[in-house]
Amino acid sequence: MAYKNPKDPRQREANKRWRDSHPGWWKNKKRRNNTTYLREIILDFLIKRDGLICGFCKGSLENSKIHLDHIQPVALGGPNTMENIRLAHPACNLKDSHAIRKQTLGY
Numbered sequence: 001m002a003y004k005n006p007k008d009p010r011q012r013e014a015n016k017r018w019r020d021s022h023p024g025w026w027k028n029k030k031r032r033n034n035t036t037y038l039r040e041i042i043l044d045f046l047i048k049r050d051g052l053i054c055g056f057c058k059g060s061l062e063n064s065k066i067h068l069d070h071i072q073p074v075a076l077g078g079p080n081t082m083e084n085i086r087l088a089h090p091a092c093n094l095k096d097s098h099a100i101r102k103q104t105l106g107y
């Protein structure tokens with residue numbers, strides 16, 4: 001199909017029109033996927049609500065990787081809502097999930 005050839009002037013004109021009518025299209029391209037985008041929104045919300053603070057040790061999460069922790073674990077019937085999520089250090093979060101597993105499964 002001739003018009004699909006990117007060197008075809010008509011196709012180039014159509015591409016240009018599309019770009020002009022979709023400002024910011026290249027920004028969307030940068031987002032790897034929707035999950036990354038959603039995580040950014042959740043992080044933004046939690047940082048505004050709680051600050052950049054670990055829910056376990058209350059230490060600063062600055063310069064640290066951030067985990068999202070379910071206060072009441074989903075595995076134990078906790079809801080998947082913002083009220084049930086807080087920020088945590090990866091190490092604090094893992095320590096906690098090990099403790100919960102020990103409590104509930106015995107190992």
Ligand SMILES: [Zn+2]
Binds near residue numbers: 054056057059092
């Ligand atoms: Zn911590």
